[in-house]
Each structure stands twice: as C-alpha cells, then as structure tokens.
C-alpha cells in the first residue's frame with residue numbers, strides 16, 4: 001500500500017459534509033453498547049457512518065427503494081443514517097451475533113417498520129462465545145437484497161464462516177446486487193493476523209475468494225492500518241452477480 005493510498009479513505013470522508021440527523025422517535029444506543037465496538041480511542045463512528053453512507057450513495061450503490069442487508073450491524077451505526085436515505089419502499093435488515101445489540105435495536109426501531117434486526121447465533125470469541133460453530137444460512141429470500149454492507153465484519157470472522165457467508169450472499173443478492181465491505185489486507189505474510197479481535201489477511205486471499213464466487217471489484221479505496229479510525233483499511237465494492 002502506498003502512503004498516497006493510505007490516506008484516501010480519510011480524505012474522501014473529510015470531503016463529505018453531512019450533519020447527522022438526530023431522530024427524536026428512536027433513542028441512540030446506550031454508551032455501554034457503543035463502547036463494546038467503539039472504544040474512546042477511536043474517532044466518532046456515528047458521524048463517520050453518515051459520511052460513509054453519503055459516499056456509498058454518491059458511488060451509486062444505495063437505492064432509496066432498495067433492500068439493504070447490514071451484516072454485523074453492531075449497535076446500528078449504519079441503521080440510523082439509513083432512515084434518512086430509504087424511502088417508504090426501502091427495507092433494512094440487520095444481523096449480528098451479539099444478542100444485546102439486537103435486543104436494543106429491535107425495541108428502539110419498532111416504530112419504523114422498514115427496519116428489522118435479527119440475532120444469528122454463530123460462535124465468535126470476541127462477541128458471542130459459545131455460539132454455533134457452523135452456519136446454516138439466513139432466512140432471507142433468494143435474490144432479494146440490493147446492497148449488503150459489511151463494515152468491519154470480515155475482520156472478526158474466520159475463513160470457514162467467511163466462505164459460507166459469501167456462498168449465502170450469492171443466493172440472497174439480486175443479480176446486480178452490490179456488497180460494500182471493509183477489512184484489512186496485506187502483502188506481507190508476517191503481518192497476517194487471525195484473531196476475533198482483528199484479522200488481517202493476504203490481499204491474495206481476498207482476490208481468490210472474489211474469484212471463487214464470481215464477484216467483481218467495481219471500486220476500492222484504502223484507509224489507515226492504524227486503529228485510530230472507525231474503519232478498516234481496505235474498502236471494496238463488489239458486484240456479486
């Protein structure tokens with residue numbers, strides 16, 4: 001990665017001026033939930049979610065009347081700004097392995113019927129110890145999702161679940177569906193890391209995975225390998241079809 005590339009993500013986000021809208025009818029996630037994935041050393045992830053979604057909208061991968069699947073939705077960082085983007089035909093589906101996120105979001109968003117949240121009981125050493133080791137799919141209809149966002153999701157899951165998720169994404173996404181994912185990549189085998197806290201994979205691993213599932217990179221940009229921003233280093237938009 002060049003130093004020019006390294007700053008691309010932050011520069012693109014800084015250039016986007018958006019004022020987060022505070023929803024009076026939906027409470028923000030409490031700090032005990034937020035701090036689980038956004039320790040205070042990180043920049044404000046909520047503001048960045050608004051900038052990130054605006055960037056995705058500008059890149060044409062969000063449709064106001066589309067179905068958006070937020071895989072590893074966390075405390076709903078992306079869900080709040082999506083309320084403003086989706087029109088009354090748009091739908092949002094969020095999945096996460098950490099039950100308290102889903103309990104909070106299901107209750108908080110109950111007033112907005114476009115939004116639904118589901119718990120998936122897959123084992124994760126950081127977020128869901130004792131969950132199931134195997135993945136049997138999401139109860140989502142074939143070819144029904146326009147856009148999937150997986151922000152810092154594949155940073156926390158192993159290669160077996162990663163491949164199983166790609167397999168299932170191929171089933172649920174529309175032929176022209178797009179996946180936005182953020183993860184870490186490296187070309188230095190010594191930097192490869194495999195933990196539920198932070199996984200860094202060889203770039204070639206990702207390229208092979210995309211090839212295996214017939215996904216095409218339509219856009220990509222890079223962030224900072226340091227952990228001082230609430231996003232991972234490699235941003236990729238994939239055409240899944």
Ligand SMILES: C[S@@+](CC[C@H](N)C(=O)[O-])C[C@H]1O[C@@H](n2cnc3c(N)ncnc32)[C@H](O)[C@@H]1O
Pocket residue numbers: 037045071072073074075076077078095096097098101120122123124127150151152153156157161
């Ligand atoms: C770093 S957080 C990112 C959360 C959210 N995407 C965001 O941008 O704020 C990673 C999330 O992935 C969830 N997660 C971990 N393993 C998962 C899995 N196998 N399936 C779905 N979500 C998972 C965690 O519970 C956590 O909420």
